[in-house]
Amino acid sequence: MRAEVIGVGTEILLGQIANSNAQWISDRLARIGIDVLHHQAVGDNEERIADAFRLALSRAEVVVATGGLGPTQDDITRQAIARALGVPLVRHPEIEGFLREKFAGIGRRMPESNLIQADVPEGARYILPDRGTAPGLACPAGEGRMLYAVPGVPAEMREMMDGTILPELELVAGPAAIASRIVRCTGIAESAVAELLDDLFHGSTNPTLAYLASSGEVKVRITAKGASRAEADALIEPLAAEVARRLGDHVFTTADEELEQAVGRLLRATGRTVACAESLTGGGLATRLTAAPGASDYFLGSAVCYTAEAKAAVLGVRRETIEEHGPVSEACAREMAAGARRLFGADVAVALTGVAGPDPHGDAPPGQVWLALEAEGAGHARGFRAPGDRDQVRRWAEQAALDLLRRHLDGKLLPE
Amino acid sequence: MRAEVIGVGTEILLGQIANSNAQWISDRLARIGIDVLHHQAVGDNEERIADAFRLALSRAEVVVATGGLGPTQDDITRQAIARALGVPLVRHPEIEGFLREKFAGIGRRMPESNLIQADVPEGARYILPDRGTAPGLACPAGEGRMLYAVPGVPAEMREMMDGTILPELELVAGPAAIASRIVRCTGIAESAVAELLDDLFHGSTNPTLAYLASSGEVKVRITAKGASRAEADALIEPLAAEVARRLGDHVFTTADEELEQAVGRLLRATGRTVACAESLTGGGLATRLTAAPGASDYFLGSAVCYTAEAKAAVLGVRRETIEEHGPVSEACAREMAAGARRLFGADVAVALTGVAGPDPHGDAPPGQVWLALEAEGAGHARGFRAPGDRDQVRRWAEQAALDLLRRHLDGKLLPE
Numbered sequence: 154m155r156a157e158v159i160g161v162g163t164e165i166l167l168g169q170i171a172n173s174n175a176q177w178i179s180d181r182l183a184r185i186g187i188d189v190l191h192h193q194a195v196g197d198n199e200e201r202i203a204d205a206f207r208l209a210l211s212r213a214e215v216v217v218a219t220g221g222l223g224p225t226q227d228d229i230t231r232q233a234i235a236r237a238l239g240v241p242l243v244r245h246p247e248i249e250g251f252l253r254e255k256f257a258g259i260g261r262r263m264p265e266s267n268l269i270q271a272d273v274p275e276g277a278r279y280i281l282p283d284r285g286t287a288p289g290l291a292c293p294a295g296e297g298r299m300l301y302a303v304p305g306v307p308a309e310m311r312e313m314m315d316g317t318i319l320p321e322l323e324l325v326a327g328p329a330a331i332a333s334r335i336v337r338c339t340g341i342a343e344s345a346v347a348e349l350l351d352d353l354f355h356g357s358t359n360p361t362l363a364y365l366a367s368s369g370e371v372k373v374r375i376t377a378k379g380a381s382r383a384e385a386d387a388l389i390e391p392l393a394a395e396v397a398r399r400l401g402d403h404v405f406t407t408a409d410e411e412l413e414q415a416v417g418r419l420l421r422a423t424g425r426t427v428a429c430a431e432s433l434t435g436g437g438l439a440t441r442l443t444a445a446p447g448a449s450d451y452f453l454g455s456a457v458c459y460t461a462e463a464k465a466a467v468l469g470v471r472r473e474t475i476e477e478h479g480p481v482s483e484a485c486a487r488e489m490a491a492g493a494r495r496l497f498g499a500d501v502a503v504a505l506t507g508v509a510g511p512d513p514h515g516d517a518p519p520g521q522v523w524l525a526l527e528a529e530g531a532g533h534a535r536g537f538r539a540p541g542d543r544d545q546v547r548r549w550a551e552q553a554a555l556d557l558l559r560r561h562l563d564g565k566l567l568p569e
Numbered sequence: 570m571r572a573e574v575i576g577v578g579t580e581i582l583l584g585q586i587a588n589s590n591a592q593w594i595s596d597r598l599a600r601i602g603i604d605v606l607h608h609q610a611v612g613d614n615e616e617r618i619a620d621a622f623r624l625a626l627s628r629a630e631v632v633v634a635t636g637g638l639g640p641t642q643d644d645i646t647r648q649a650i651a652r653a654l655g656v657p658l659v660r661h662p663e664i665e666g667f668l669r670e671k672f673a674g675i676g677r678r679m680p681e682s683n684l685i686q687a688d689v690p691e692g693a694r695y696i697l698p699d700r701g702t703a704p705g706l707a708c709p710a711g712e713g714r715m716l717y718a719v720p721g722v723p724a725e726m727r728e729m730m731d732g733t734i735l736p737e738l739e740l741v742a743g744p745a746a747i748a749s750r751i752v753r754c755t756g757i758a759e760s761a762v763a764e765l766l767d768d769l770f771h772g773s774t775n776p777t778l779a780y781l782a783s784s785g786e787v788k789v790r791i792t793a794k795g796a797s798r799a800e801a802d803a804l805i806e807p808l809a810a811e812v813a814r815r816l817g818d819h820v821f822t823t824a825d826e827e828l829e830q831a832v833g834r835l836l837r838a839t840g841r842t843v844a845c846a847e848s849l850t851g852g853g854l855a856t857r858l859t860a861a862p863g864a865s866d867y868f869l870g871s872a873v874c875y876t877a878e879a880k881a882a883v884l885g886v887r888r889e890t891i892e893e894h895g896p897v898s899e900a901c902a903r904e905m906a907a908g909a910r911r912l913f914g915a916d917v918a919v920a921l922t923g924v925a926g927p928d929p930h931g932d933a934p935p936g937q938v939w940l941a942l943e944a945e946g947a948g949h950a951r952g953f954r955a956p957g958d959r960d961q962v963r964r965w966a967e968q969a970a971l972d973l974l975r976r977h978l979d980g981k982l983l984p985e
Contacts, residue, residue: 166605168596171589180584189582190617194591194608201606333583344680347641354642363579363613364641367722376583435859436852439873443851446927446959454883455873457855463870463913497879511862538675541700543862545724
């Protein structure tokens with residue numbers, strides 16, 4: 154069964170709001186195995202809305218439209234449905250009674266203009282709302298096709314989708330589900346991932362593979378369709394395992410978690426505490442390590458030292474080190490890590506120093522990063538040049554530091 | 570001039586990501602007076618993408634597509650453009666050279682599969698990226714119509730829109746412009762802002778007023794349409810001034826800058842240096858203060874101290890203070906600020922301590938925040954209870970600390 158989601162509202166086309174309803178509805182339809190092949194968004198213009206409905210009904214069995222069901226003159230989804238389906242609007246006294254009661258319940262007089270919400274395309278069912286005043290519509294559109302219209306206010310939309318439309322569609326669509334698993338990895342380029350998985354990509358139709366890259370991370374998404382969630386999961390399992398096997402140590406999770414969450418999980422599991430020393434990331438590494446509730450179980454603190462003086466005074470980096478090697482150097486990163494470990498009394502410490510850019514710092518070009526880790530009997534350092542702008546360089550540096558920490562905690566770092 | 574925005578990517582149709590690019594692009598097109606009449610989103614299927622392009626080109630003069638320009642096999646926007654326009658793809662040696670240099674620059678081997686990014690539909694121009702490796706495309710589509718394709722990664726998309734496509738469209742679209750000014754304020758509720766501006770809101774049609782609230786901030790957007798940018802700006806000017814006058818000290822900018830940028834500007838202007846001490850924000854305050862290039866002119870460092878031991882050892886908070894008042898207290902915040910100022914040798918220091926939640930910390934409920942500022946001859950502290958989840962509480966705390974700093978630097982804080 155194919156579906157299409159249509160957002161109605163000029164505010165979407167002006168960029169004043171994101172069409173977040175389309176994302177939510179698509180996710181819920183995928184979960185019950187209904188393929189969404191198109192989204193559309195269209196403004197408050199009756200003819201264009203009707204055209205969008207006709208186009209959608211020509212290529213999908215189920216169309217879900219959001220928005221344009223309010224009580225004001227620019228709410229014209231009802232008329233557009235009537236036009237697209239070639240039927241008149243019929244006023245329903247039950248809805249009228251419902252609206253009058255709603256207003257009476259909150260002690261307000263109902264403007265007569267509100268009665269347009271009691272208009273329903275001939276042959277359609279309506280869905281009375283708990284929240285708000287806008288009824289939803291379920292309109293048969295010939296050849297077993299259905300056009301649903303729900304309010305644009307997210308809470309009102311979700312109420313009708315969860316309460317009426319999704320259960321109805323689940324019955325009609327029968328037992329089928331789309332499931333996804335995401336294998337997330339770091340320290341490897343998207344194109345290198347694609348090379349390693351090339352035959353799997355071309356050899357798989359159900360499940361399918363897809364790639365998504367961001368600064369310092371590549372996601373591999375494995376998606377399968379089955380007669381049930383369990384069947385879809387069973388289809389995914391062997392491919393996900395093979396993908397993870399080929400990507401090896403680069404994989405930090407096959408669960409839906411961020412790199413910092415994977416690191417937090419490892420810290421908790423190994424009962425170790427962590428501290429940081431940061432320069433170019435300005436606290437970003439600590440912010441990510443403390444994003445999850447309960448981070449105080451393993452995170453002790455971070456010394457954000459932007460200046461050479463602070464690196465010396467707070468972290469005990471030797472002045473000769475900075476004079477000889479500069480603040481963006483392996484030697485400085487190592488002393489920062491050692492200093493942070495001592496200062497906070499942590500089991501493990503990671504340090505980051507570098508040039509976020511856009512300007513170079515002394516001899517060090519923008520994007521140059523040095524990171525170091527220090528723990529009982531273990532020390533590691535590496536340097537690299539991160540691509541991109543200031544934000545991206547900072548993100549790359551954080552990813553590399555979290556990854557070094559992950560590999561250390563996982564016992565995957567070879568001794569230097 | 571009419572435009573259409575097309576998001577390419579199965580992840581959009583599966584509801585795994587929001588099509589936020591469509592919102593951003595629509596907003597920018599509106600600002601230069603270009604009407605967006607439709608959005609579409611379509612998955613990674615060459616025929617359906619080509620159909621979407623054909624439909625868009627039949628009803629808009631400008632089509633902007635995002636996504637599907639990466640180096641992997643599921644990136645097929647290039648092929649879909651070639652199919653829709655009926656032209657072959659041509660490999661460009663200049664792009665090939667550019668790609669090889671990009672990879673060499675970061676010391677990585679380029680997989681040969683990356684070369685598909687050097688393919689350009691015949692007759693089209695390409696836009697070389699600063700960020701990432703995916704070139705954008707500008708494809709003449711007959712009868713003066715243009716089909717632009719840019720990467721789906723937001724930063725890469727924005728770079729090409731801002732740097733090439735929007736300036737080009739502005740020239741072609743000629744003088745008609747929608748302009749906006751945003752007055753940003755903090756320390757005041759959205760409903761209080763709306764009350765202060767009620768008559769302006771109802772009395773204005775061009776320009777119009779709109780409100781947008783987020784954690785610890787309210788934006789008032791003033792939008793006008795004119796025959797030119799200058800005309801639209803002239804319509805905005807008196808209303809923006811009146812809005813700013815009524816909101817008074819709560820306004821931190823009428824330029825398009827973040828609160829941390831306004832603070833950075835004041836620090837630079839007054840030649841003062843700043844340091845922080847952070848607990849619940851975990852480095853978030855420092856991250857924001859260092860987000861702007863050149864932050865090293867005024868930012869010295871931040872001591873992120875998550876534990877009582879670290880607050881004592883690093884910042885010199887007295888153990889009695891913590892035992893008597895707890896770590897989430899005015900007394901602790903004041904000693905943290907004093908400690909950070911001493912540790913980093915800063916002119917001004919701000920400290921944050923509190924409970925991000927979801928669990929309480931001792932007697933302190935989730936959302937409880939204490940902040941303090943210390944400078945030569947000045948000390949301030951305040952406590953409040955922030956609403957929302959962990960992220961929102963952290964954001965509120967950062968906003969309050971930045972605002973305290975702003976008011977201090979601006980000379981608007983009364984002595985205690």
